[in-house]
Amino acid sequence: MADLESxxxxxxxxxELTKCQLPLLAYVRSLxxxxxxxxxxxxxxxxxxxxxxxxxxxxxxxxxxxxSVARYEVLNYRKRQARDARLVFSDELEQTISTELAxxxxxLEQRHEALRACLKRLRQRDRDLLLGRYTNTRPLAEYANAxxxxxxxxxxxxxxLRNSLxxxxxxxxxxxxxIV
Numbered sequence: 001m002a003d004l005e006s007x008x009x010x011x012x013x014x015x016e017l018t019k020c021q022l023p024l025l026a027y028v029r030s031l032x033x034x035x036x037x038x039x040x041x042x043x044x045x046x047x048x049x050x051x052x053x054x055x056x057x058x059x060x061x062x063x064x065x066x067x068s069v070a071r072y073e074v075l076n077y078r079k080r081q082a083r084d085a086r087l088v089f090s091d092e093l094e095q096t097i098s099t100e101l102a103x104x105x106x107x108l109e110q111r112h113e114a115l116r117a118c119l120k121r122l123r124q125r126d127r128d129l130l131l132g133r134y135t136n137t138r139p140l141a142e143y144a145n146a147x148x149x150x151x152x153x154x155x156x157x158x159x160x161l162r163n164s165l166x167x168x169x170x171x172x173x174x175x176x177x178x179i180v
Contacts, residue, residue, distance in 0.1 A: 009058065010053070012058060013053050013056065013058075016062040016066075017046070017049060017050070017062075017066070020062060020063055020066050021046075023063060023067075024042060024045065024046070024066055024067065024070055025038075025039070025042045027067050027070055028041050028042040028045060028070050028073075028074060029042075031070075031071065031074045032074060032077070037077065041070075041073055041074055041077045042070070044073050044077075045066075045069055045070035045073040045074075048069050048072075048073055049066050049069050049070075052069060110173060111169060111173065114168070114169040114172040114173055115165065115169055117168075117172060118165050118168035118169055118172065119131075119165070121168065122161070122164075122165075126161055129147070129157065129158070129161065130158070130161055130162075130165075132147075133154075133158060140154065140155070
């Protein structure tokens with residue numbers, strides 16, 4: 001007798017689930033607009049609904065219960081996507097990025113050549129001061145102490161030298177002159 005009841009309940013559940021398929025798919029698609037994985041997530045939701053069938057109480061709103069299960073499957077899918085954290089770009093955007101990066105690389109090389117030329121124009125001791133500071137990793141206080149200078153005085157000197165280099169680089173790039 002229990003088997004007949006169980007079979008009847010299962011039959012009723014299958015009927016409810018079958019009726020709910022199109023609305024369930026539409027619901028999942030609305031939560032994942034434009035995502036090609038929406039059909040897969042809907043299938044996962046169906047599997048989870050079937051797995052949890054014993055938790056559903058006949059006589060209550062099946063569609064609301066199924067949508068609730070589907071909503072959690074969508075949230076799980078989004079968590080997995082966020083964990084993967086992969087960005088996928090369209091071909092057009094990839095082409096734009098590629099073109100812009102290539103142009104930026106050309107500009108970077110010009111800036112590097114201008115920096116090299118401007119460094120050569122500095123006095124030897126100023127060039128040594130800049131290169132000494134930015135080619136090692138020791139803290140500024142330690143570097144100032146090694147140079148026999150105060151931290152504040154060294155900061156001011158480095159700031160002035162960086163500004164001088166920046167102006168030199170900008171003049172070289174704006175003039176379009178050959179950088180030697």
